[in-house]
Amino acid sequence: MNTGSATPPETVGQLGEFGLIDRFVARLGAAGQALLGPGDDAAVLPAADGRVVVSTDSLFEGRHFRRDWSSAEDIGHKAAAQAVADIAAMGARPTGVVVALALPAETSVKWTDGLADGLRDECARAGTAVVGGDVVRADLIALTLTAFGDLAGAQPVTRGGAHVGDIVAVAGRLGWSAAGLVVLTRGFRSPLAVVNAHRRPEPPYAEGPHALKLGATAMCDVSDGLIQDLGHIAKASSVRINLDTERFTVPDKLRDVAGALGADPMSWLLEGGEDHALAATFAATVELPAPWHRVGSVVPGHGVYVDGVARDAGGYDHFA
Amino acid sequence: MNTGSATPPETVGQLGEFGLIDRFVARLGAAGQALLGPGDDAAVLPAADGRVVVSTDSLFEGRHFRRDWSSAEDIGHKAAAQAVADIAAMGARPTGVVVALALPAETSVKWTDGLADGLRDECARAGTAVVGGDVVRADLIALTLTAFGDLAGAQPVTRGGAHVGDIVAVAGRLGWSAAGLVVLTRGFRSPLAVVNAHRRPEPPYAEGPHALKLGATAMCDVSDGLIQDLGHIAKASSVRINLDTERFTVPDKLRDVAGALGADPMSWLLEGGEDHALAATFAATVELPAPWHRVGSVVPGHGVYVDGVARDAGGYDHFA
Numbered sequence: 001m002n003t004g005s006a007t008p009p010e011t012v013g014q015l016g017e018f019g020l021i022d023r024f025v026a027r028l029g030a031a032g033q034a035l036l037g038p039g040d041d042a043a044v045l046p047a048a049d050g051r052v053v054v055s056t057d058s059l060f061e062g063r064h065f066r067r068d069w070s071s072a073e074d075i076g077h078k079a080a081a082q083a084v085a086d087i088a089a090m091g092a093r094p095t096g097v098v099v100a101l102a103l104p105a106e107t108s109v110k111w112t113d114g115l116a117d118g119l120r121d122e123c124a125r126a127g128t129a130v131v132g133g134d135v136v137r138a139d140l141i142a143l144t145l146t147a148f149g150d151l152a153g154a155q156p157v158t159r160g161g162a163h164v165g166d167i168v169a170v171a172g173r174l175g176w177s178a179a180g181l182v183v184l185t186r187g188f189r190s191p192l193a194v195v196n197a198h199r200r201p202e203p204p205y206a207e208g209p210h211a212l213k214l215g216a217t218a219m220c221d222v223s224d225g226l227i228q229d230l231g232h233i234a235k236a237s238s239v240r241i242n243l244d245t246e247r248f249t250v251p252d253k254l255r256d257v258a259g260a261l262g263a264d265p266m267s268w269l270l271e272g273g274e275d276h277a278l279a280a281t282f283a284a285t286v287e288l289p290a291p292w293h294r295v296g297s298v299v300p301g302h303g304v305y306v307d308g309v310a311r312d313a314g315g316y317d318h319f320a
Numbered sequence: 321m322n323t324g325s326a327t328p329p330e331t332v333g334q335l336g337e338f339g340l341i342d343r344f345v346a347r348l349g350a351a352g353q354a355l356l357g358p359g360d361d362a363a364v365l366p367a368a369d370g371r372v373v374v375s376t377d378s379l380f381e382g383r384h385f386r387r388d389w390s391s392a393e394d395i396g397h398k399a400a401a402q403a404v405a406d407i408a409a410m411g412a413r414p415t416g417v418v419v420a421l422a423l424p425a426e427t428s429v430k431w432t433d434g435l436a437d438g439l440r441d442e443c444a445r446a447g448t449a450v451v452g453g454d455v456v457r458a459d460l461i462a463l464t465l466t467a468f469g470d471l472a473g474a475q476p477v478t479r480g481g482a483h484v485g486d487i488v489a490v491a492g493r494l495g496w497s498a499a500g501l502v503v504l505t506r507g508f509r510s511p512l513a514v515v516n517a518h519r520r521p522e523p524p525y526a527e528g529p530h531a532l533k534l535g536a537t538a539m540c541d542v543s544d545g546l547i548q549d550l551g552h553i554a555k556a557s558s559v560r561i562n563l564d565t566e567r568f569t570v571p572d573k574l575r576d577v578a579g580a581l582g583a584d585p586m587s588w589l590l591e592g593g594e595d596h597a598l599a600a601t602f603a604a605t606v607e608l609p610a611p612w613h614r615v616g617s618v619v620p621g622h623g624v625y626v627d628g629v630a631r632d633a634g635g636y637d638h639f640a
Binding site: 012013015016017018020035036039040041042043044045046047048049050051052053054055056057058059060062063064086087089090092096098099100102105131132133134135136137138139140142144146147148149151156158159160219220221236317318319320 | 365406
């Protein structure tokens with residue numbers, strides 16, 4: 001029997017499955033655009049133009065985040081950012097996110113509260129909301145987010161539409177998360193600017209639909225590193241992509257951090273993932289407004305070249 | 321350098337991330353109704369009536385399946401069945417499934433081939449297909465499936481619409497998976513009829529949209545046990561549900577197995593989950609065609625009663 005003086009539940013096990021779901025859903029707030037939100041066998045979302053854009057991504061503790069490096073809020077932000085960035089990369093606006101959460105019974109309620117807050121706040125930043133989910137018990141924490149988007153009648157911007165003669169441009173940060181990861185890996189907790197960039201990426205969500213309107217011929221988000229992700233565009237479009245390092249500006253902060261660590265900041269910009277910038281190709285005649293800036297060009301051939309030198313565009317293999 | 325005499329890759333680690341994705345996608349076959357299938361940042365699915373039904377579910381090795389009890393094909397079948405049954409439970413037809421797969425590098429390619437086959441075949445049985453996904457490395461095997469559905473202009477059948485005076489009916493198997501689980505737990509591998517029912521549930525997918533057309537007032541799939549799942553309908557609809565055991569027929573096979581094990585087969589029918597039958601309420605005037613059969617009624621009050629005795633409708637707590 002619950003009494004007024006009972007100790008509030010401190011762990012998910014004490015709270016119970018349905019207690020956790022109720023608490024998590026209450027914390028997430030309104031289910032955005034959902035026609036039917038959490039609490040039934042399935043949610044129902046609007047898909048105004050008769051299509052829905054769908055992307056799914058998993059994050060596992062120890063592989064994609066560490067609880068000693070990132071708060072629960074950070075992990076919520078990062079999971080939502082990663083999921084919704086894929087929707088933006090098609091040129092779509094997000095319409096909802098569902099969250100499949102696995103966690104041990106020993107997980108603290110404080111932690112799951114923080115996760116819900118981070119998911120809610122990052123979804124709000126992207127103009128969307130969590131509309132449903134699932135909770136299971138597991139021996140470690142893992143999240144799979146599936147995000148949905150609306151193309152408002154337009155064709156999606158795929159990876160396969162880059163043409164010879166196009167320019168290559170980027171919107172959003174490059175290298176910041178990689179710098180933060182190196183700092184954390186070496187046992188430091190600052191400078192906060194880069195550590196926080198690793199903890200909470202800031203994808204330029206609105207630039208996805210913006211690029212579509214500007215006529216982007218191909219687009220992807222930079223999740224595994226610019227060279228690797230452009231390698232997917234080069235392969236899918238049967239073209240070669242040339243990057244010119246002269247066109248990249250190394251931010252002062254990254255130059256400082258790299259100097260202190262004896263690292264090459266340009267390698268962070270070119271190879272660092274998880275900032276979820278957007279990279280796209282456009283006809284050379286398109287006048288690119290900020291924050292888009294040109295970093296290269298599309299030529300005949302295959303692969304990704306930096307200053308004329310072929311780089312491995314096979315990219316980061318998560319199983320290697 | 322690959323040569324004609326090279327040994328084919330035996331593990332996911334040898335195959336590599338992109339090799340695995342290519343092989344998995346090829347094995348899955350055509351992406352069904354997808355307007356844009358696997359291979360880009362996101363998939364694009366039709367949502368003909370301007371809405372999409374969405375449900376997500378995770379299965380973790382050791383919690384939801386055991387590789388010594390179920391083949392890779394079985395696990396693919398079970399994961400797809402569980403995901404798509406939630407779509408049917410809203411009265412919708414499935415339009416696609418995305419699969420987020422986590423697995424160790426040591427996983428055999430033979431196993432992932434089997435998983436792809438099981439997913440493909442169960443999706444085909446349900447009239448749908450895998451349209452996209454994600455692969456990450458982890459220390460154990462886990463799958464999160466997100467399934468999509470189309471209501472063809474109708475309103476979804478939620479858990480909240482049951483009315484006093486309605487009848488309660490079920491379509492599909494009850495208790496078979498529970499019987500199979502007991503057999504496996506006791507170290508047996510037969511009788512195959514119940515063991516296979518546990519390995520590969522057979523949800524009556526088409527009965528979801530059928531029930532909607534018949535005017536179902538509330539519906540859910542039986543994933544955690546009939547009493548528990550009807551408890552969700554009772555709670556959401558603010559009604560009491562009475563079940564009459566006289567109205568249940570215990571299949572001979574379950575009676576035999578229960579006899580051999582000294583178990584009560586009726587408890588399997590009432591409390592066993594994972595068969596993914598559909599349970600629904602209908603106005604008493606509705607003539608129910610097979611396979612729907614009446615098992616109870618909706619009366620004022622709350623909770624679920626069996627032969628007049630209140631049963632715990634709180635249900636199985638995965639964290640208890």
